[in-house]
Amino acid sequence: MMQEEVELLKIGFANRLYNMGLRIREFFSFIGTSWYIKLSLDFLLSYLFSSPYSIVMKEGPQTGISRDNLIYGETPLITMRDILKEAGVTKRDIFYDLGSGRGITVFLANLYFGIPAAGIEAVPTMADKSYKIKEKMGLKEAQFYQGDFLQADISLGTIFYIAGTTFDDETINKLKKKLSALKKGVKIITLSFPVESPYFKLIKKKKFKFSWGEAEVYFHERTKTPVIEL
Numbered sequence: 001m002m003q004e005e006v007e008l009l010k011i012g013f014a015n016r017l018y019n020m021g022l023r024i025r026e027f028f029s030f031i032g033t034s035w036y037i038k039l040s041l042d043f044l045l046s047y048l049f050s051s052p053y054s055i056v057m058k059e060g061p062q063t064g065i066s067r068d069n070l071i072y073g074e075t076p077l078i079t080m081r082d083i084l085k086e087a088g089v090t091k092r093d094i095f096y097d098l099g100s101g102r103g104i105t106v107f108l109a110n111l112y113f114g115i116p117a118a119g120i121e122a123v124p125t126m127a128d129k130s131y132k133i134k135e136k137m138g139l140k141e142a143q144f145y146q147g148d149f150l151q152a153d154i155s156l157g158t159i160f161y162i163a164g165t166t167f168d169d170e171t172i173n174k175l176k177k178k179l180s181a182l183k184k185g186v187k188i189i190t191l192s193f194p195v196e197s198p199y200f201k202l203i204k205k206k207k208f209k210f211s212w213g214e215a216e217v218y219f220h221e222r223t224k225t226p227v228i229e230l
């Protein structure tokens with residue numbers, strides 16, 4: 001076997017071990033809750049015959065959303081719990097995930113932190129499956145909408161999550177403009193990119209664990225007046 005192939009095998013094995021570690025930590029963190037097994041089973045059954053990756057690849061291009069924005073990846077439940085703890089989420093918060101995929105973060109915010117949570121997802125089947133799961137679980141304060149987050153009314157939200165590692169510049173610029181219209185004190189959490197805008201103050205950045213490895217998460221707050229950058 002060639003040296004290169006051996007290296008690839010080693011990386012693949014290390015990644016499997018790392019992901020197994022994440023799953024085990026997740027299992028022991030949530031097994032005591034009333035919802036973890038139910039949610040995991042619902043996810044398993046909903047995506048038994050088609051993975052979220054294949055659904056987004058198949059349906060995504062028909063939504064008019066650019067290719068870059070449709071590269072699918074997820075935030076593990078355990079990572080979202082750590083991110084929202086770090087953000088200092090409170091019982092008065094209303095959570096939004098812009099581009100919610102399977103809805104993992106929305107379920108976590110609602111079920112673990114007990115706050116109202118909403119997901120906006122462009123790909124119809126993904127939004128539909130999230131909606132069906134939340135109905136099946138009888139969750140009154142979790143909501144899913146199908147559509148383009150750039151067109152959606154997000155004015156009720158107080159804490160936003162955007163896992164837009166691959167989002168193109170045009171979308172990020174439009175998002176910045178949209179987020180600038182939000183009220184003072186609103187929190188914006190982004191994965192892999194900071195929101196560089198005079199209307200947002202970067203509070204901190206920290207690395208968190210994702211299935212592909214560690215990635216930087218940025219925590220911002222909407223300021224009343226533009227921040228002067230020296």
Ligand SMILES: C[S@@+](CC[C@H](N)C(=O)[O-])C[C@H]1O[C@@H](n2cnc3c(N)ncnc32)[C@H](O)[C@@H]1O
Binds near residue numbers: 074098099100120149
């Ligand atoms: C990287 S995935 C993140 C999924 C989820 N937020 C998570 O962290 O587990 C990004 C998702 O955003 C969706 N998306 C991209 N552009 C969008 C848009 N303009 N409006 C709504 N959803 C969008 C994609 O279809 C994809 O499901």
